[in-house]
Amino acid sequence: MHSRHYSPDLTPPWKKPKPVPEVPADPGLVVEEVVTGYCGAVLRCEKTAEGPTVTLEDRFGKQRVFPMVPRGFLLEGRTVTLVRPQSRPAPSGPARTASGSIAVPGARARVARAGRIYVEGRHDAELVERVWGDDLRIEGVVVEYLEGVDDLPAIVDAFAPGPDARLGVLVDHLVPGSKESRIAAAVTGEHALVVGHPYIDVWEAVKPSSVGIPAWPRVPRGQDWKTGVCRALGWPENTGAAWQRILSRVRSYKDLEPALLGRVEELIDFVTAPEGADGR
Secondary structure, three states, rough: OOOOOOOOOOOHHHHOOOOEEEEEEOOOOEEEEEOOOOOOEEEEEEEEEEEEEEEEEEEOOOEEEEEOOOOEEEEOOOOEEEEOOOOOOOOOOEEOOOOOOOOOOOOOOOOOOOEEOOOOEEHHHHHHHHHHHHHHHOOOOOOEEOOOOOOOOHHHHHHOOOOOOOEEEOOOOOOOOOOOHHHHHHEEEEEEEEEEEOOOEEEEEOHHHOOOOOOOOOOOOOOOOOHHHHHHHHHOOHHHHHHHHHHHOOOOOOHHHHHHHHHHHHHHHHHOOOOOOOOO
């Protein structure tokens, strides 16, 4: 008598679930947990006795931990299986600063140049320090901040820029026909350069994906922009705390929009250009 061999899985092929893609749970990835509908950005993955887990943070700043089970999450509406990110090999090339420049281990800060870079607002200054701070110290460039663009003509007059003391200025929301553009044109000269980014506030220069949101919300005219952003995102209406939350997500130039990156690099080149160089 011949024995029959059966497959251990007797489920008909048409009843078997279709395979879904495996997606690395990289920090900042926004997903939805299928059972609860909880939506948030990945903060970290951990290995536990019960299996791997992922911690998500929603737009209100609340955090929850979920098991990384097969078909357990939605990514842009598609079912996926989250997996632990692969450990990245140590970089074989030279170390780099947050701005992408080659780091100089053990380098001492240069004595401050006479030239300066001014930025409009404390948040702008903190963001520039976060990404370009190491480079600026090596170059000996000091960054100061303006309380408002209306103060710029008086500051330029008092600074008296010259060949060995160039002045660079970064202005928010510098668009054609604006008050800011008229002031910038009036003070720009051979040794003073005013550039700007198109964003209402420097918050917008941080990529939404780095903050864990789909996009920066539109705020109706006449409403304080930062407060309106907090309301739209469901954050507490504490703009100082909101900014610290945003700034904490900035780790390198990759977290910033190109429209800001190019302008800051332009100012650094201008202020540090050798005497007699055009720098623009």
